[in-house]
Structure formats: structure tokens, C-alpha cells
Amino acid sequence: MSKYENPMSRQVFSLPELIRQQYDDLEPKTRTVLSFQEIYNIQRIVLTGCGDSFAAGMATKHIFELLTGIPTEVVPAIELSRYYSEKHLGVDCRNPLVIAVSNSGSVARISEAVQRARLHGSYVLGITGNETSPLGINSDKVLKLDIPDFESAPGTRSYAVSVMALLLLAIRFGEVRHQYTMDQAMDYRYDIRNQGALLEELLPQMDSICEKVAEEWKDFPCFDFVGAGFDYAAAWYGQAKILEATGKFAMHINSEEWFHLNFFARDAKHIGTVVVANTTNPGISRTKEMIKFAKELGRPMVVITDGRKEDFGEETTYIQVPAPKYPISMPLTQYAPICLIASYIAELIGEKYGRGCEEDWEFAAGGAGVKNSEIIVK
């Protein structure tokens, strides 16, 4: 492990064992949390959450559609709680199925969103570590998470488990609705479990590259995270980790919109640019174009990929992440190097995670900023 190791990087190094342990916990739970009747009743799915939980929804939205054939939206909690048309809630016998993710279950906006969804007749599956939390008590069914305690740091382990829980649910829905055989479903599941071993194998080389990148990028004022489709969630999550861990500015954008917006930024040589580029992504051709032009602009760049330099042809820094048997398993590990870079930069510049919730940030201590908010349900 790096000489800059810290609680967040230790969370990353704990992921292989966590993936194996959480698979054993969640595989049986995701089989039984909804009955056949409930699974066959689903006409539409809404994934909702805040922060990392919202990113977990984005990471799995396409996978739900791919595996189940059920139209699936990712709706931010505040959109669901204040803006989402009530005409689209409570239709077709308690549809859509709202899957709300919050490990603590105490985020005010999530509580508000699920209360409103149920008020208007939707069915709510809460994914939370606390069944007696506001999310837990306002859900029709609860998928209980049991994430072993670890040193506090910007959520890395909880994100991994949220993504895994959603992936296993998607596999389960597709299996029960006979989109594929039980044998195929088990093969998807084994691939998910195997990501722990694949990550474990790659972590040493990943770590040494991330350490070097952090040393080179530690004084940059801002960062740009790019990814499309399946990879966008990791880009979104990356900007979140930079903000939380280092307090520096960061943006997230998809590879098409980058050509419409982010490439205009001045001082390109001091914008740390992280591109998430899964080689099986249908949008990979556009991402390759983006990498080419970012290179021409002189952007310091890291490409996080299951492929290699030969897949892209540009001279830049590549960080290899596991190449799963099925691309649906990709979101389980591809964010790991981003966490390492963010954690090492924080360590190098002496920054406290979340500014330590001290001084001007004291109002957010103990999660007060997201827990204490007026609830309006109508």
C-alpha cells in the first residue's frame, strides 16, 4: 500500500474481501425481498437516491433495462419528492416500483421522496442498513444492508455495496421474469462475486499509478471527470470523491457534452482529467475522440479502462480495472482508482475529508446538512 495510505485508500484495499462477503450476504436476500407476484407486477422502475446512492442508481439503470426489459429511470430524490408528476405515480397497480437507496436511511429528501411515492400509490423498495430509519419505515419492503464497520472516509465501501445490491436485484428480476435461465442468472452472479478477486490482483499496479498521479496533480485547482452511459456514474462519483476528499472543484460530464462545454476551459495543463472508458461501452468511439482532443489541448489525463493503451492509441496514463466476463459487473470496481487518487491528493495537501465538518462546515456535522430539512409531502 502507498506511503500516503489513509482511511479512504484503506477502504479501497478492503473492497475485494467486502465484495466476497457482501455477495454472500446479499445473494439470498435479493432472492426473497420481493415475491414472484411483486416482481411480475413491475411495469416501470424508478431508482432514486442522493449523493453516492444517486450515482449507484445511474451505474445500474442501463443494467436494469438490459436484464429485465423494464423501462427504468434514475430520478434524483428532490425531483421525485417535489416535481415528478403524480399522474405517473400509482399507475398500473402500484407502479412504478421505486427503489430508494440510502445506507443510513436518514437522508431527509429520500424520506420525503418515498413518502410521496407511496402517497400517490407507488410501491417502494428501500435499500438501507437501518430498517427503523425514515427510509425503512416508509418503504413497503426493505432490503437490509449489513456493511461491516470500517474507518470513516468518503463512502467507498457503501457505494460498492449499493451497486452490488442493485445489480443483484436486476439479475433477480430478469431471472424470475424468464429473460434468461437460472443457470445464466447464476453465471451473472458468480461474475459479480469474482470481481473481488480480479480487483485484488490489479490493486498493486493500480495503487502505484494512482500514487504517482496524485503527486503530479496535487496542486491542480480543478478536475474534469468524463464518461458516457455505463461509465458516466463512475465519472459522476469521481467528481464527488474529489470534492469530498480534497475540497477542490470538480466537474462531471459525458463524452459528447464535453465537446459542447468542458473543452472550453482555460489553463488546460492544470485540469486533472479523468476519463472512464469501458471498452464494451457503446459510446467508446466518442470517448476515444474526446481523449484525442484532450491530449491535443495538453490536458493531464488518466484513462480508467478494462482495456489497454492499444485500444486507444494515445500516449497517456492508463489505469487498468477488472475486465469482467459480463460488462454488467463493470460498475462494481471501475471507481476504485478514482478513490485512490482523491485520497492521496487529500493526504498530500493535508486536507481533511469533508473539511472535518469544522469552522464554516460545522453545520454539516453528523450529516445534519442532509438529515435536517423540512419534509413536505403532497
Next chain:
Amino acid sequence: MLSKFKITTKYNDVYDITSEVKKVVEESGVKEGICLVYNPHSTAGLTVYSPWDPAGLEDLDDEIRRLIPTKVDFKHQHDTPQDAAGHVKSALLGVSVTFIIHEGKLMLGGSQSIYFLEFDGPRSREFFVKIQED
């Protein structure tokens, strides 16, 4: 004497295994005895049925589905509704059939063939043929 066969099935399909069973009996050299055909699965069955009109097998399938429809309120929810229905079908139809070997041949009527019934699938399946001499 025990012989093992492997088949790759499709969803809810039927496989005529008569020729394989007859061949095992003939090759065993047993003149008088018993032939047991067995499948070690819980969502597949074995039966004897008339081969002459293929539509007859569709009738069998229709009636099995009518008696044991794939429904979402099975109490066994660990796997899938197809799987739960398959367990019931397999239990009611049975997983083995026994035949008499007489004068070195399988005693099978002119309108009888032996069928492996897949109630789930596609799956990798197997069945066994056991020959017991008198």
C-alpha cells in the same frame, strides 16, 4: 450395468430417448431382466407416450400446463415460477420408468416411445439406463 447419457435441452421441450435405451439393452447381452431409466433432476420428467402423431406431444404439454400452470403464487420462491412449476410437474410425472427385458429386447409396445420431458431449460441434463439381469 449402468449407462449415462447427456443432453442439452431447450425450454420446456421433449426428447425421444427410445433408441438410446434400446441400444443399451441390446449391447448389454442380457436376455431376461429389468431396464430402469432414470433422470437425476427435479425439474424434468420421464414418461412413455405414443410417437405416431407429434401433435399428441403437444396435447401432453397442454394438459400438463393446464394441470400445473406457471403461476406467481407458488410458495417455493427461491428460484423462478418456471422452476417451481417444474418441480411439481416432475414430482407428478416421475423421474424414472421401468421396463421388462425379454428375449434380449426392450419390451415396448408398438405405440410406445420413451420421452425425456424438460420442464425448465435450456439446461445441461443427463439420464441413466440401468440393466439388471434376472
